[in-house]
Structures are given as C-alpha cells and as structure tokens.
Amino acid sequence: MTDPITPVLTRNWADERAWKLTNYERQGGYATLRSALHKSPDELAGMIKDSQLRGRGGAGFPTGVKWSLLDPDKSKPRYLVVNADESEPGACKDMPLMMASPHTLVEGVIISCFAFGAKHAFIYVRGEVLHVIRRLQQAVMEAYSAGYLGKNILGTGFDLELIVHAGAGAYICGEETALLDSLEGRRGQPRLKPPFPAVAGLYGSPTVINNVESISTVPAIVANGIDWFTSMGVDNGKGMGIFSLSGHVKNPGQVEVPLGTTLRQLLDLTGGIREGHRLKFWTPGGSSSPVFTDEHLDVPLDYDSVAKAGSMLGTRSLQIFDETVSVVRAVSRWVEFYKHESCGKCTPCREGSWWLAQIMQRIEAGQGQEGDVEKLLDLSDNIGGKAFCALGDALVTPVNSAIKYFRDEFEAGYHTPAWELFPYERNVVYVQPAGVAQ
Structure with missing residues (x-):
C-alpha cells in the first residue's frame, strides 16, 4: 500500500516545545x-x-x-x-x-x-x-x-x-x-x-x-x-484532514491523510485491529454518525462517499469496535450521553431522549419487551428531523443504524442481558498491570 500520510497541520507536533x-x-x-x-x-x-x-x-x-x-x-x-x-x-x-x-x-x-x-x-x-x-x-x-x-x-x-x-x-x-x-x-x-x-x-x-x-x-x-x-483528496472533498482512531486498534491516535482514504488504509497505518480479533462495527464521524460494519472497510472517507454509503464523515472520529463489544451497550451509552446533554428546549429531544434511554437500558439488562425494537424505531422517527437543532438527529442515528445491522442483538435483549452475551471484561482496552494498586 502506498503510504497516504500527509503531515501538514501535524508536521511539527513531535518537535520539542512546538507550542512556543x-x-x-x-x-x-x-x-x-x-x-x-x-x-x-x-x-x-x-x-x-x-x-x-x-x-x-x-x-x-x-x-x-x-x-x-x-x-x-x-x-x-x-x-x-x-x-x-x-x-x-x-x-x-x-x-x-x-x-x-x-x-x-x-x-x-x-x-x-x-x-x-x-x-x-x-x-x-x-x-x-x-x-x-x-x-x-x-x-x-x-x-x-x-x-x-x-x-x-x-x-x-x-x-x-x-x-x-x-x-x-x-x-x-x-x-x-x-x-x-x-x-x-x-x-x-x-x-x-x-x-x-x-x-x-x-x-x-x-x-x-x-x-x-x-x-x-x-x-x-x-x-x-x-x-x-x-491535488490532495477527491472530487468535492479536497485536501487533507486529521482522522482520530480510538478503540480496538493497536496504535490509536491521530493520522493526517488526504480525504478519500479508506478505513482499511488507516488500519494499516495504525497496526490494525488488536491481535486475535476482528472488526465488528465502527463510526466514521463520531457517535452521532450512523455506524458502519466491516463491509464498509473500503468506503472512501470523504463527505459524499460516506453519505452515499449511509453515514456521514462528521468530525472524522473513528471509534473502532471488535467482536467482543455489545452493540446494544455501546448505543445505550451514546443515548445516555445525548439525554444528559439535551438542553431541554424542545419536546422531541427532551422527552424522546429520556424514553430512548429507558428502553435501551432494559434491553441491555435483558428485560426488553416484545415490540421494543419497533418502539425504538418509532421514537426515533418522531425525533429525527423534528428537534430544534441537530442534537435530535445525533441521538437517533446510532440507534437506527445499529438496529439495521444488528437487530438480532437488540431482540436478544428480550431475554438475555448484554453482559452475558458479550462479557464486558473481554473488551477492555487497558488492563491494570499486576501488582499496581487500584
């Protein structure tokens, strides 16, 4: 693979006292x-x-x-x-x-x-x-x-x-x-x-x-x-950009590359998924962007290509999750975040975020009820595009996209807790060294 890295904004980050x-x-x-x-x-x-x-x-x-x-x-x-x-x-x-x-x-x-x-x-x-x-x-x-x-x-x-x-x-x-x-x-x-x-x-x-x-x-x-x-980037997406990769990658951090670079190329640059694991889902633009799966590894990461594939480039915040992660748990945490951060000015976001969070919590706990997935989709339909600002859209896009690709995991929450299906200790990124005080 040709190394696409193009340090422009990041070229002096490693210099001694670069901020002076x-x-x-x-x-x-x-x-x-x-x-x-x-x-x-x-x-x-x-x-x-x-x-x-x-x-x-x-x-x-x-x-x-x-x-x-x-x-x-x-x-x-x-x-x-x-x-x-x-x-x-x-x-x-x-x-x-x-x-x-x-x-x-x-x-x-x-x-x-x-x-x-x-x-x-x-x-x-x-x-x-x-x-x-x-x-x-x-x-x-x-x-x-x-x-x-x-x-x-x-x-x-x-x-x-x-x-x-x-x-x-x-x-x-x-x-x-x-x-x-x-x-x-x-x-x-x-x-x-x-x-x-x-x-x-x-x-x-x-x-x-x-x-x-x-x-x-x-x-x-x-x-x-x-x-x-x-000369860098692609049509309708010129220049370079800083991509931040976090999660289950060997070398997380920031990489500056031309727009249009794919996740497969970025993973090559950062050492790939952690040893012994495989990519399950990821966000191309932070938690407010619809999730992608391993089938989207070769989608060019520019505005139009990502939108055409069903998500958005957003802040180029690539959160990488391997097969040990419960999609339900991840989405539940994001929904909880948006519920907490809602300013409360408009009803769809203020009330809808609360109800989405309640349903997600019970599905994660294995206490979901028949029809909860449909209820999530219905609530999302009443929030997306109807809130005062884009926070409402940010709230529902991960829900909708996660159900689209992993509906079976949501329905499993009708009877089995997410922590039994995907033990949370298996997906930790950092393990406390032996002998170090907690």
Whole structure:
C-alpha cells in the first residue's frame, strides 16, 4: 500500500516545545501572515473559496462560501468565532492540534479575519480542557508581544483583538448558535434560524463560525497555493484532514491523510485491529454518525462517499469496535450521553431522549419487551428531523443504524442481558498491570 500520510497541520507536533512562538517561527510560522497582509482581502478570500476547503467540524460546508455569505453591509462590526468546543464522543483532533501547535490556529485566525474584515475574534474552548485553554492563552499572549495581534499588526494598519473564552462544559454549545448565546453570557441553547449567524450572529452582527481545523488549514493554503491543496483528496472533498482512531486498534491516535482514504488504509497505518480479533462495527464521524460494519472497510472517507454509503464523515472520529463489544451497550451509552446533554428546549429531544434511554437500558439488562425494537424505531422517527437543532438527529442515528445491522442483538435483549452475551471484561482496552494498586 502506498503510504497516504500527509503531515501538514501535524508536521511539527513531535518537535520539542512546538507550542512556543520561537519554535513555531523557526519552522516558518507567521511568514505566511507577513505575506498575506500584503495581499488584498478579496484575493485571500478568493483563494479559500477556490481551494474548495470544506468545514472540518462536521457538516462540511464550504469555508469560502460561508465567508462570502456575510452581510455586505459593513456598518456593523464583523466577528470570527472559532468553535473549539470539541465534545463529540470519540472526537480527538482539535484538542491535540491546539495543545501541540496553538500558533497554527492563531495564525489562521489572523489571516482569516483580514480576509473578510473582522477586527474581533473569539476562540470558544470547552471549559474542562484547562490545559488546552492555558496553552492557547499563552500563545495569544506571545502573539500580542510579537506584534501579530493588537493594533497596527506588523505596521500594516490592520487591527485585531483575539480572546480565548472558556465555556462551561455543555455539548449543546458545539451547536453554533448555542455557542453564540453562551459567548454572550446566556444559557447555551440553539437559536431559531433564520436569521443565520452570517447576517445576525454574535451581538446581532455578521459572524463567521468555523471549526479549529478549518481555520488552522488557512495558512497552509495561502502558503502553498490552491493547486497544492486541490491535488490532495477527491472530487468535492479536497485536501487533507486529521482522522482520530480510538478503540480496538493497536496504535490509536491521530493520522493526517488526504480525504478519500479508506478505513482499511488507516488500519494499516495504525497496526490494525488488536491481535486475535476482528472488526465488528465502527463510526466514521463520531457517535452521532450512523455506524458502519466491516463491509464498509473500503468506503472512501470523504463527505459524499460516506453519505452515499449511509453515514456521514462528521468530525472524522473513528471509534473502532471488535467482536467482543455489545452493540446494544455501546448505543445505550451514546443515548445516555445525548439525554444528559439535551438542553431541554424542545419536546422531541427532551422527552424522546429520556424514553430512548429507558428502553435501551432494559434491553441491555435483558428485560426488553416484545415490540421494543419497533418502539425504538418509532421514537426515533418522531425525533429525527423534528428537534430544534441537530442534537435530535445525533441521538437517533446510532440507534437506527445499529438496529439495521444488528437487530438480532437488540431482540436478544428480550431475554438475555448484554453482559452475558458479550462479557464486558473481554473488551477492555487497558488492563491494570499486576501488582499496581487500584
């Protein structure tokens, strides 16, 4: 197999103290910013649009198109908000990126704001990751001291203020409008759309909301050019992306490869499934994406191919499960998570998540009742597409897809507990070494 690995955003992660400004500059950091500030904003925005960079946070909306949708009326200030509230179960790419190389993101923020005319930017980080917050705050302070942020950046007359904001730890704040409400000091709950953030976002002003990886990719595109970026990936899925693999793989972690790489190739790169076991099911885009099985090993991992196969690329959070795992147990845990994280604003999600969790718990315990599977499907039908935001869809997609591929396991829950069919101690990833205190 040809090695598809293409380290761009991850190329300096192993460098000593890669997060420090001096080491980032030694690798060419901020040189792209210096050249970008001498281009016209329209030229920079056009480069991102022509590169076909699609959002790296889940939906895959074209980044340059999102920028172009900003209200052309410039009587109000424009804002950039970086969504760093990575909290999808299984997702682990934005946090390592900010931890290892925060200046990659900071440089992307500055270039992006210059391109579409924002003078204030915010990085909204999940509150629990205090180590990441401190690392980002340090990077921002270094950037201010070096003249990359603040007034008259590098003598060009461009001003930009960047604030790192810590959230309070709510999954719902990964939804862009709930994030905005939280940033404004209110309870994080989704807003009714329209108006969309591009017209009336933060403080009622035009706002761009992009994922960490999306903004971090901007300097590489500006530095290397459109042709370089579009030479990687596939049609309608250009460039590279960070894929995070967890679960029953020999070497879990982050791998940066072109979009369109398959799970089979990624498993080859990470050593494959743990010894003596085989792949049973996996998620291509975190727990909110419909599950795949071993029959999907060769599906190209790009937006359109994954959607055509019945799932979504999402956050590229590949959770790998072997044959020792109960699908019922895994889905039950995900449903419990979404029930806990529901903001309670709309009835389908608030009530539906509770009922789904109750049924899943009794099926897992071997106390399911005849018709419970049909009841799960009926509940899912009344939640999916009918909730106020996408959390309702995230709640039901693993349920529907798991029943599609493993209905017999759900029906076995009418009489046998999942822990008897699949003893939980068999699927643990980490075993406590002998003689080590618990």
